[in-house]
Amino acid sequence: MTLPRFYPIFDDLRWLERLMPLGVKLVQLRIKDTPTDVVRDTVIKAQALCRAQGTILVVNDYWQIAIDAGCDWVHLGQEDLDDADIAAIRHADLKLGLSTHDRAELDRALSLDPDYVALGPVYPTVLKKMKWHQQGLEKLTEWKAAIGDIPLVAIGGMSVERAAGAFEAGADIVAAVTDITLNDDPEGRVRRWIEATA
Numbered sequence: 519m520t521l522p523r524f525y526p527i528f529d530d531l532r533w534l535e536r537l538m539p540l541g542v543k544l545v546q547l548r549i550k551d552t553p554t555d556v557v558r559d560t561v562i563k564a565q566a567l568c569r570a571q572g573t574i575l576v577v578n579d580y581w582q583i584a585i586d587a588g589c590d591w592v593h594l595g596q597e598d599l600d601d602a603d604i605a606a607i608r609h610a611d612l613k614l615g616l617s618t619h620d621r622a623e624l625d626r627a628l629s630l631d632p633d634y635v636a637l638g639p640v641y642p643t644v645l646k647k648m649k650w651h652q653q654g655l656e657k658l659t660e661w662k663a664a665i666g667d668i669p670l671v672a673i674g675g676m677s678v679e680r681a682a683g684a685f686e687a688g689a690d691i692v693a694a695v696t697d698i699t700l701n702d703d704p705e706g707r708v709r710r711w712i713e714a715t716a
C-alpha cells in the first residue's frame with residue numbers, strides 16, 4: 519500500500535470534520551490531557567468519519583483504544599513502546615507507525631517491523647518541548663538509506679514551503695500540525711498542501 523504524502527495531525531474531532539472533506543486521505547488523531555472515556559468516544563467517531571470518507575486514520579498513543587475501536591493504524595513514540603503490547607497490536611492487525619530521533623531509536627523501531635518510520639523534528643517545532651534539536655534534511659537522507667522501502671515520515675516544523683525539500687531529501691510523507699492549525703486560513707492551507715503533494 520502506498521500511503522498519501524500529506525499527513526496532517528489534529529487534536530480534536532472538529533478539525534477532522536472541518537478539513538477532511540477537502541481531500542485529506544491520511545490523518546492522525548493526537549489527543550493529549552483528556553479523560554480516557556472522552557478519547558475513546560472521539561476515536562470511535564473519528565474512525566466512523568474516516569471510514570465514510572475513505573481516509574486512513576492513525577491513532578496516536580492510545581493503542582488499546584485503537585484495538586477496541588477496530589482501527590487500522592496506531593502511532594507510537596519510544597516512551598509509548600515501553601508500555602505497549604506489540605503482539606496484541608499485531609494480533610489485531612493494526613499497522614504501526616513509530617517515532618525515531620536517533621540511531622538507537624531507529625534500530626529499536628526497525629526491530630519491530632514498522633509500517634512507517636517518522637523522523638523529527640526536521641525543523642524546530644513550536645508544538646511541544648523536545649530534547650531533540652532540529653535534525654535537518656541530511657538526516658532524512660540518512661534515514662531513507664537505512665530503512666529502504668519502509669515509508670519515511672518527516673515531522674517537526676514542516677510547512678508547505680518546506681515539503682519539497684523534505685521529499686527531495688528522502689521523505690515519502692510529510693506530517694504537519696501548526697502549519698495548519700495556527701494558520702489564519704486552515705482550509706486554504708490544507709488546499710495548498712494537497713496541491714503541493716498531489
Ligand SMILES: Cc1ncc(COP(=O)(O)OP(=O)(O)O)c(N)n1
Nearest residue numbers: 578593594595596617636671673693
Ligand atoms: C507522524 C508522527 N511522528 C512523530 C510523532 C510523535 O510521537 P511521540 O514521540 O510519541 O510524541 P507524541 O506525539 O505522543 O507527543 C507523532 N505523533 N506522529
Ligand SMILES: Cc1nc(C(=O)O)sc1CCOP(=O)(O)O
Nearest residue numbers: 638639643645674675694695696
Ligand atoms: C508531535 C511531534 N513529534 C515530533 C517528533 O520529532 O517526534 S515533532 C512534533 C510536532 C509537530 O508539530 P508541528 O508540525 O507543528 O511542528
Ligand SMILES: [Mg+2]
Nearest residue numbers: 579594595598
Ligand atoms: Mg506518543
